[in-house]
Amino acid sequence: MPEHRPQAVTAPSGYWHIAWRSPWGNACSVLVERRALVVSTGLCVALLCACVLYLSLGSMALPVSAVLPALFGRGEMISVFTVQELRLPRLVAACLTGAAFALAGVLMQTLARNRLATPGIIGIDNGATAFAVASVVGLGVSLAPPAMALAGAATAAALTFGLVAGGGTQGYRFIVAGIGVGAVFGAVTQLMLARVAIDTANAAYPWTVGSLNARPGGAVALLAAGLVMGMIAAWMVARPLSLMRFKDATAYGLGINVKARRFQVLMLSVVLTALAVAVAGPVGMVGLIGPEIARSLSSSRQVPLVASTLAGALVMVLADLAGRTLLAPIEIPVGIVTAVIGGPWLLWILMRPQRSHA
Numbered sequence: 001m002p003e004h005r006p007q008a009v010t011a012p013s014g015y016w017h018i019a020w021r022s023p024w025g026n027a028c029s030v031l032v033e034r035r036a037l038v039v040s041t042g043l044c045v046a047l048l049c050a051c052v053l054y055l056s057l058g059s060m061a062l063p064v065s066a067v068l069p070a071l072f073g074r075g076e077m078i079s080v081f082t083v084q085e086l087r088l089p090r091l092v093a094a095c096l097t098g099a100a101f102a103l104a105g106v107l108m109q110t111l112a113r114n115r116l117a118t119p120g121i122i123g124i125d126n127g128a129t130a131f132a133v134a135s136v137v138g139l140g141v142s143l144a145p146p147a148m149a150l151a152g153a154a155t156a157a158a159l160t161f162g163l164v165a166g167g168g169t170q171g172y173r174f175i176v177a178g179i180g181v182g183a184v185f186g187a188v189t190q191l192m193l194a195r196v197a198i199d200t201a202n203a204a205y206p207w208t209v210g211s212l213n214a215r216p217g218g219a220v221a222l223l224a225a226g227l228v229m230g231m232i233a234a235w236m237v238a239r240p241l242s243l244m245r246f247k248d249a250t251a252y253g254l255g256i257n258v259k260a261r262r263f264q265v266l267m268l269s270v271v272l273t274a275l276a277v278a279v280a281g282p283v284g285m286v287g288l289i290g291p292e293i294a295r296s297l298s299s300s301r302q303v304p305l306v307a308s309t310l311a312g313a314l315v316m317v318l319a320d321l322a323g324r325t326l327l328a329p330i331e332i333p334v335g336i337v338t339a340v341i342g343g344p345w346l347l348w349i350l351m352r353p354q355r356s357h358a
Contacts, residue, residue, distance in 0.1 A: 036307065039297045043310035050317045051095070055087050057325050093215045093279055094320045094334070095313040096223050098286050100276035102312020103230060103305065104269040105287025106294070110241055110303050111265050112174055115292065119273040120284015122178025126185035127156025128277035129207055133189050136204040137196045145207070146219045146278035153274035156181050157266065210283035210335020212320055223275040230272050234305050237264060241303050283335045285342030286312050292345070
């Protein structure tokens with residue numbers, strides 16, 4: 001009898017099917033969405049170009065040809081010092097915080113099925129900021145700002161969910177409750193700053209507006225580790241997250257434990273936001289702008305986790321670069337720059353029809 005050979009798998013439209021055999025002889029394959037790969041590659045190239053500009057421009061402009069040698073310790077000493085000691089650490093902080101804010105934003109938006117449901121808008125940013133400021137102004141708290149920011153973000157998330165009284169994360173009730181919680185924490189932050197000495201208030205000021213000028217080194221390292229683990233965790237829940245964009249009954253019918261996955265995604269978003277706030281303060285608009293850029297470029301088949309992360313890093317780098325150079329030698333905090341950009345962007349989102357996931 002003729003030997004039966006399995007038919008080759010045809011990739012769906014818009015995908016590449018890559019198949020190979022493992023060293024143990026097992027057949028392995030993966031589907032790669034073409035548009036997602038092209039968008040992520042384009043955003044990665046744009047981010048690299050923005051990073052070169054970031055290292056080149058400033059109070060002392062450097063030619064682009066001198067930036068790369070300075071990164072490896074070659075060239076004039078002043079150029080090496082400027083790139084390695086002054087601009088590179090801040091650039092790393094900008095990339096990490098922007099990526100973390102945007103990844104947390106796209107997770108929260110998908111969870112709530114609402115483009116406005118970013119950690120900044122539902123109060124998580126303000127909760128993390130209030131607790132971090134409490135540690136800075138010394139209200140009997142000995143924990144470091146990163147730990148306090150995580151506690152504040154978790155507290156704000158718990159309060160928001162408690163106020164919706166089991167109504168879930170969908171609908172505008174969840175958004176309104178989050179706005180209320182954020183307003184309360186914002187008022188608490190201002191009250192703490194009003195009751196301390198001016199020098200202490202000035203030390204805590206960067207935490208209230210969002211700035212990369214006074215970034216703690218330990219918090220940046222912690223954010224880097226948290227972002228790597230967060231990306232792995234987000235990749236593990238990518239498929240359930242794509243199905244959770246539909247109604248709960250549909251997700252349940254496809255075998256997704258919606259309650260467990262919702263809790264996992266929420267905790268991941270809270271941790272990423274808290275770690276980013278511990279470095280840069282509340283730069284919440286990045287969590288709104290980054291995912292929206294990624295969504296406008298990507299297809300609606302999947303949640304654009306990688307594209308959102310890259311877009312958030314790109315937005316943060318460009319916003320901090322603009323804050324450093326537009327009114328030099330006066331520096332504008334990056335949180336103010338993103339707020340100026342994010343306001344019109346928020347109005348555009350409200351007026352623009354939402355794309356269907358079908």
